Amino acid sequence: xxxxxxxAMLLQTAPTARTIPSSPKLGTENARCRQNETDARVIIxxxxxxxxxxSVKLELYPYSDADFLQDDNKLVAAGKTxxxxxxxxxxxxxxxFCVRAPKExxxxxxxxxxxxxxxxxxxxxxxxGLPTNxxxxxxxxxxxxxxxxxxxxxxxxxxxxxxxxxxxxxxxxGRGGRRR
Numbered sequence: 001x002x003x004x005x006x007x008a009m010l011l012q013t014a015p016t017a018r019t020i021p022s023s024p025k026l027g028t029e030n031a032r033c034r035q036n037e038t039d040a041r042v043i044i045x046x047x048x049x050x051x052x053x054x055s056v057k058l059e060l061y062p063y064s065d066a067d068f069l070q071d072d073n074k075l076v077a078a079g080k081t082x083x084x085x086x087x088x089x090x091x092x093x094x095x096x097f098c099v100r101a102p103k104e105x106x107x108x109x110x111x112x113x114x115x116x117x118x119x120x121x122x123x124x125x126x127x128x129g130l131p132t133n134x135x136x137x138x139x140x141x142x143x144x145x146x147x148x149x150x151x152x153x154x155x156x157x158x159x160x161x162x163x164x165x166x167x168x169x170x171x172x173x174g175r176g177g178r179r180r
Contacts, residue, residue, distance in 0.1 A: 027059070027072055027084035033098035040104040040150040046095040046111065048161040048171045050127055054115040057086045058097045061146070063106040068143040081107065089113075101150030108146035113161055128169060129159040136162055136169035 033041050046056060060083035061068050067080060075082040083099050101107055113127035114120075121128075123138075130141055131148040149155055162169035 027076065027082040028086075031060070031083040031085050031099055033100055037098065037100065037154070038152060040101040040152055041154050042099050042101065042107075042109070042148050042150050043154050043156045044097040044099070044109075044111070044131075045156070045158045046097070046129065046161065047158055048127075048129075049089060049095065049113060050161070050163050050172055051115070052089050052091055054113065054117045055086050055088045056095060056097075057084065057112045057114060058099055059084050059110050059112075060099050060101065060148075061108045061110075063108050063143060063147060065143050068108045068146055069110065069140065098154070104149075104151050106147060106149050108143050109148045110141075110146055111159055111161065113163075123164060125163075127161040127163040129161045131157050131159055133158075133160050138168055 044058060060081060061070065061075070062081045067075060072082050072084070081102055085097055085099055087095065087097065089095060109131050111129035112121060115125050116122070128136065130145045132145050134141070134145045148157060160171045162171050
């Protein structure tokens with residue numbers, strides 16, 4: 001049994017976890033592709049936006065159940081892949097993203113349409129999109145739904161945004177998604 005003094009000494013000498021201050025800019029450094037990009041990347045075309053309000057956030061994660069949609073501070077502190085790009089929805093035209101990956105390989109990704117720019121997900125009004133364009137319910141999506149492969153050739157994907165309709169998330173009819 002440890003005495004209180006020995007326990008206190010052990011706590012003082014134990015390594016402390018590296019903490020990273022929370023910030024909307026976390027993961028944004030080197031996330032966007034550069035002109036004439038040659039590194040591994042994924043190019044995303046966004047379809048089915050509900051409206052031209054707010055912004056769309058793309059996040060790239062490691063391809064694992066434990067890391068998909070994990071807290072960005074924890075991923076960065078652990079030295080794991082986390083990339084974020086936030087763009088205002090353009091008043092006209094299509095919306096595309098090009099995100100750089102650390103190397104060629106499989107990752108997971110998610111898009112969020114933050115219609116009021118409050119940087120929080122509102123299940124009632126905000127939309128989500130995943131690279132495999134699955135039918136979503138109300139539960140957290142699985143990593144397989146966010147699967148995307150980054151290549152030096154630039155993997156191209158179209159993601160159809162989904163919004164709460166009834167008891168799950170679905171594309172808006174006539175906005176690029178399948179009828180459901």
